[in-house]
Amino acid sequence: MKLRNILIMTVILLVLGVFFFIFNSGPEPEPLVEPRPFVWSFEFGELKKIAISLPQEGKRESWVKHEDKYWYFDQSNGPKVNMERWGGGIPLLLSGPGAERLITVESTADQLKMYGLEDPRMKIDLILESKDAINIVIGDRTPDAQAYYVKAVDSGSVYSVDHTWYEVLERLVLEPPYPEPEEK
Amino acid sequence: MQTAIVALLGLASLFIGWILMFILPGIRTFAWGILALGVVLIAGTFIIDFRRIRAALVSRRGKLGVSTTVRISLFIGIILFANAISVDKYHRFDFTGLAQFTLTSQTKDVLANLDKPVEIVSFFTPTVPIMISRYAKNLLTEYQNYTDQLTVRDVDPDLNPDQARQYGVDQFGVLYGVVFIRSEEGQRQVFGPQIAGEAEHAFTSAIVEVTGTKQKKVYFLTGHGESGTYSDYNSVRSGLRDNLFQVGELDLVATPSIPEDAAVLVIAGPQKPLASREFEIIKAYLKNAGRVFILLNPDPPQEFRQLLSGWWLHIQDGILIDPASYVVPHKDNLLVPRTKNSFQLAETYFPGATAIIPMQERPDDVELSALVWTSQEAWLEQEFVPGDEPVFNEPADRKGPLAIGALVSTTPADQAQAIKGTRLIVIGDSDFATNRNFHNGNNSDLFLTAVNWLAAGKEIISVDRKVLITRRLLLSPEEARLLHISSIGLLPLLLLVSGGYVWWRRRRS
Numbered sequence: 001m002k003l004r005n006i007l008i009m010t011v012i013l014l015v016l017g018v019f020f021f022i023f024n025s026g027p028e029p030e031p032l033v034e035p036r037p038f039v040w041s042f043e044f045g046e047l048k049k050i051a052i053s054l055p056q057e058g059k060r061e062s063w064v065k066h067e068d069k070y071w072y073f074d075q076s077n078g079p080k081v082n083m084e085r086w087g088g089g090i091p092l093l094l095s096g097p098g099a100e101r102l103i104t105v106e107s108t109a110d111q112l113k114m115y116g117l118e119d120p121r122m123k124i125d126l127i128l129e130s131k132d133a134i135n136i137v138i139g140d141r142t143p144d145a146q147a148y149y150v151k152a153v154d155s156g157s158v159y160s161v162d163h164t165w166y167e168v169l170e171r172l173v174l175e176p177p178y179p180e181p182e183e184k
Numbered sequence: 185m186q187t188a189i190v191a192l193l194g195l196a197s198l199f200i201g202w203i204l205m206f207i208l209p210g211i212r213t214f215a216w217g218i219l220a221l222g223v224v225l226i227a228g229t230f231i232i233d234f235r236r237i238r239a240a241l242v243s244r245r246g247k248l249g250v251s252t253t254v255r256i257s258l259f260i261g262i263i264l265f266a267n268a269i270s271v272d273k274y275h276r277f278d279f280t281g282l283a284q285f286t287l288t289s290q291t292k293d294v295l296a297n298l299d300k301p302v303e304i305v306s307f308f309t310p311t312v313p314i315m316i317s318r319y320a321k322n323l324l325t326e327y328q329n330y331t332d333q334l335t336v337r338d339v340d341p342d343l344n345p346d347q348a349r350q351y352g353v354d355q356f357g358v359l360y361g362v363v364f365i366r367s368e369e370g371q372r373q374v375f376g377p378q379i380a381g382e383a384e385h386a387f388t389s390a391i392v393e394v395t396g397t398k399q400k401k402v403y404f405l406t407g408h409g410e411s412g413t414y415s416d417y418n419s420v421r422s423g424l425r426d427n428l429f430q431v432g433e434l435d436l437v438a439t440p441s442i443p444e445d446a447a448v449l450v451i452a453g454p455q456k457p458l459a460s461r462e463f464e465i466i467k468a469y470l471k472n473a474g475r476v477f478i479l480l481n482p483d484p485p486q487e488f489r490q491l492l493s494g495w496w497l498h499i500q501d502g503i504l505i506d507p508a509s510y511v512v513p514h515k516d517n518l519l520v521p522r523t524k525n526s527f528q529l530a531e532t533y534f535p536g537a538t539a540i541i542p543m544q545e546r547p548d549d550v551e552l553s554a555l556v557w558t559s560q561e562a563w564l565e566q567e568f569v570p571g572d573e574p575v576f577n578e579p580a581d582r583k584g585p586l587a588i589g590a591l592v593s594t595t596p597a598d599q600a601q602a603i604k605g606t607r608l609i610v611i612g613d614s615d616f617a618t619n620r621n622f623h624n625g626n627n628s629d630l631f632l633t634a635v636n637w638l639a640a641g642k643e644i645i646s647v648d649r650k651v652l653i654t655r656r657l658l659l660s661p662e663e664a665r666l667l668h669i670s671s672i673g674l675l676p677l678l679l680l681v682s683g684g685y686v687w688w689r690r691r692r693s
Contacts (some may be wrong), residue, residue, distance in 0.1 A: 006251065009258035016265035023273070101310070103343055114346045143341040143348040144309065144358035160342060 022071030022125035039159045040134055040152050041096030049074065049127040051096060052173050054096045056121055073176070082177040093168060094126060106156040115149035115158055121149045122170065138166055187233040194225030199393070244325060290428060291388045295330035300366045300395045304387075306335045307353050312361035317375045323383050328443040363387070369396035385425055392428060393476035400447035400639050403434040407462075408485070409455030411572055411614055417452055419622035424651055429639075430606040438464040442469045447639040450477045451488070453614030458487040467491060473594075475607045477636040483604060493594050495608055496546040504537045505574045506562035512534075512664040515574055516565075518588060519625075519660055520556045526591070527633050532556060537613035539564045539586040555589035555609060556630070562586055588612050591637075610632045 051062035051074070062074035063081060071086055072078045104111055114116045116139030124136040135153035139160075142149065147160035201219030205212060208527065230237055240246045242673055273477075287295075305326055308317040324336045341348035341358045351364050358378035365387065372390035379386065389684070392399060404413050404594050413421040413431055434442070434449070443447060449469065470491075472478055480488055482503045489499045503516050511517040511533050518537055522530040534556075542552050563576050564585030576583070588611060595605030616620060617631045659667065 006254055006258065009255060012259050013261045013265065016262060016269065018264050018270050023254065023269075101342060114344075140345065143345050143355070143356075144311075145355045148343075161571055179509070 023111075026078060032062065036097040036098040036100075036174055037159065039099050039150055039157075040136070042128060042134075044088070044091040044095035046128045046130065047126060048092045049125075050063050050090075050128045051125040052169055053123045053125075054121065054170065054173050055123060056119075059175075061176050062125075073178075079179050082179045084180075085177040086163045090119065090172065093165060094124070095149070097165050099150070099161055100161060101157040101160045103149060103160055104156075105159045107151065112139075114153075115151075117149055117151050122166065123170070185680030187229050188234075190225050190232070191229040194222045194229060194444045197225060200545060207307075212373055214430075222687060229331070236572075247414045254581045271326040272462055287330070288384065288388075288426065289428065291327075291384055292330055293326060294388050294392055294428075295329075295334075298331045298333040298391070299331050299396065300367050301335070301367060302391055302395060304334060305339045305351060305364045305366075306336070306338045306361070307348060307357060307364070308338065308361045309340055309342050309358060311359070312376060313380075316361050316379050320361070320379050320383060323387065324363075327328065327387065346393075348647065365390040365394055366396040367396075368393075370394045373394070382425075389425070389428060397542055400431050400442045400500075401430040401432055401443075401445045402448045402635060403432050403443065403446045403640070405435045405449060405454070406435050407437055407456075408451075408458065409453070411452040411618060416618045416620075419619045419628070420452075420617050420631060423622065423628050424635065425643075427632055427636070429635065436465055441447045442474070448475045448477055450479070451636070452479045452617070453481055454479075454485060454488060456490070463491065465488050465498055467494065468609060470495065470606055472606055473606055476609075477634055477638055478608070478610045479617065480538065480610065481614055482536065482612070484538075492540075492610060495641060496543040496550065496552055497590055497592065497610055498541040498543055499612070500539060500541055500564060500582065502538060502564040502581070503568040504539055504558060504562055504584075505568065506558045506563045506584070507574075508559040508561040509660055512659045512661060516568060516570075518562070520558070520588065524557050524559070524585075525630075526555050526633075527630065529635075530630050530635065531625045532616065532627050533625050534588055534611075534613040535621065536615060536618045537611075539582070540590040540610050540612050542587065542590060549594060551593045553590070553591050554587035555591050555611065555634070557589075559588045560585050607638050609638060 013026060035047075048064065049062065049064045050071075051060065063071050065071050070083075071081045071090075073081065083137040103115070107115075109118070114128075117137050118139075120137035120139050122138040124138070126133075126134040126136075128134070137151050137153070139149040141147070141163065144158050145163065146167045147162055149158055150161045151158045173175035199222075199532050201217075201222055204215035204218065208215070232634040241250060260644050264322060281283050286466050306320055308315070308320075321338070324334070339347050339354055348358065353362055353364075354364075357373065357375060361379065362376065363374045363379065365374065372382070372394055372395065372501070374386040374390055377581070389399065395397065400630050404410065404417070406412070411417040411420075411666075413433060429447070432443075434446075437459065448486040449466070451466075466474075468475070480499065483501055484499060492499060504517050504518055507515055509519045509521065514535070516536050518534045520534070521530050522528055526531060529686050533582045540554075542554075546552060564586060565574050565582075566577070566580045568574055590610050593605065594612075595607065611634075616627045622628050622631070
């Protein structure tokens with residue numbers, strides 16, 4: 001046996017092995033596809049009252065769910081909402097939008113200003129059957145115009161939510177879903 | 185016998201287990217089980233028949249076998265670990281002629297000579313393809329290795345919309361990614377699609393521009409069937425941009441004059457006549473210290489002949505044939521060696537060219553010389569038929585040597601920086617620079633050196649271009665003959681001779 005050669009090769013192998021195990025992280029693991037975070041979440045059937053306001057435009061609308069489980073404008077003798085526009089989609093949208101990104105976990109005052117949340121363009125007030133309240137503010141569009149900055153008032157986290165979610169809710173205020181004449 | 189069977193089963197289990205481990209990772213646990221079984225069987229063999237195995241191992245054959253096995257295993261282990269380590273940790277040595285896999289020499293020159301601070305801010309969101317954002321980041325890191333004047337920052341526009349607004353990042357920039365490059369003299373943006381296609385050129389051009397260095401612009405005339413810079417002259421366009429020229433197209437029907445920022449006007453293979461107004465514009469431009477590069481094919485439109493006759497150049501009908509120097513097998517595909525090229529470029533070729541004939545009488549202050557020319561055996565063939573063997577017919581055909589290209593200059597032709605004066609280059613072929621031929625031989629060098637010579641003295645940038653090493657074998661008739669003979673006859677002959685020598689030596693001994 002050529003012990004010397006074997007010993008030399010063994011030493012080389014050990015050195016390389018140690019180097020490998022200490023310094024090489026190995027192939028990068030596949031990035032975990034994190035599930036989309038929800039800005040807030042509850043069962044949409046728990047929703048009792050909705051109020052959406054556009055402070056910068058001075059407009060506000062609100063709706064309440066009656067005993068018959070239908071939604072009505074929250075006014076004296078408020079009519080039932082246009083079911084074609086309302087359907088079950090609006091409560092579902094408000095039960096918890098999936099966020100595009102978590103922008104920041106704990107926002108500072110400067111960040112709130114930067115994201116337009118200090119002077120929000122939309123405020124949403126939700127009241128659940130359990131009397132719990134969820135208040136949300138929506139700020140500016142993101143630079144790619146694909147989302148809006150959104151924050152639950154009692155949370156420091158800021159998220160971005162797809163622009164279509166905002167636009168549907170905005171339209172409820174700008175073009176309230178009054179029933180068609182035959183529906184009344 | 186029984187222990188042998190058990191040992192074989194153990195080895196088979198080990199082998200099967202290893203195979204399953206790699207090809208069916210889904211049943212890895214099962215594979216581990218088979219491996220464990222193999223180990224148990226092998227161990228069992230050792231225990232059952234220990235004495236016999238020990239005797240075999242300590243025997244001479246056994247020791248040799250074990251030694252060999254151990255050494256082979258160690259060697260394989262070393263190779264495996266070395267490869268595993270090199271996956272993450274490596275350094276690349278680029279031995280290619282132009283350092284093709286690192287920054288170009290032009291970029292390195294620009295960075296080395298950078299004397300003003302340049303700020304580079306990358307705006308990438310996670311939705312921008314990682315190929316673009318990572319490539320940009322790695323490339324800019326490479327740039328920073330060559331200069332201290334660059335500061336590079338990454339900004340996520342979603343997290344920092346105020347900075348995005350400050351820099352004027354628009355929706356397109358956020359969606360596809362954008363890199364801002366700014367310095368004293370201005371700001372440039374490089375968008376994601378540009379980064380994917382030509383990042384180094386885009387970044388270097390932007391750095392050059394924002395530091396106040398003006399790039400030369402080459403205009404290509406259009407409207408007469410010329411080769412287009414986005415079609416068959418696309419390689420020319422890329423080559424010029426690699427050399428930090430800007431490239432534009434010029435339609436003299438729509439534009440009243442040659443633009444002020446034109447360093448060179450290129451007319452590449454026109455097939456239709458010039459309108460009289462266009463003719464006058466180009467004529468006036470040339471007269472007024474213009475720089476023009478004209479590439480004509482055999483039998484060009486009359487107006488171009490007329491234009492060139494004003495500069496003491498005559499175009500005669502016909503195609504050049506050179507039986508002494510051509511790219512096999514076409515004798516009209518002229519191969520021009522270094523000795524027949526005034527730019528001293530080795531091996532350029534012209535697939536179908538006409539002759540540029542200088543007029544003898546011209547003013548003393550005009551320098552006129554051949555740029556590339558044929559051998560003495562060449563001639564200008566009047567009745568060339570592709571496929572037929574060309575034959576010299578006196579007196580219709582004109583005997584060589586003949587110029588394929590010519591330089592005309594009212595400034596000293598050998599002066600690199602010539603601010604004033606007219607410079608004109610005419611070549612009797614435009615196909616040598618098409619996409620198919622541009623990167624072969626030194627055709628690209630010829631074109632780009634010609635443009636550089638024409639543009640010399642107009643603006644600040646003058647970057648010498650390195651030769652792109654040819655990848656296509658161009659054979660003259662002699663070389664083709666030698667290759668043919670050597671490949672068919674030489675090797676067998678060598679074998680025969682060496683075999684004969686060995687036989688003769690053995691006979692003697």
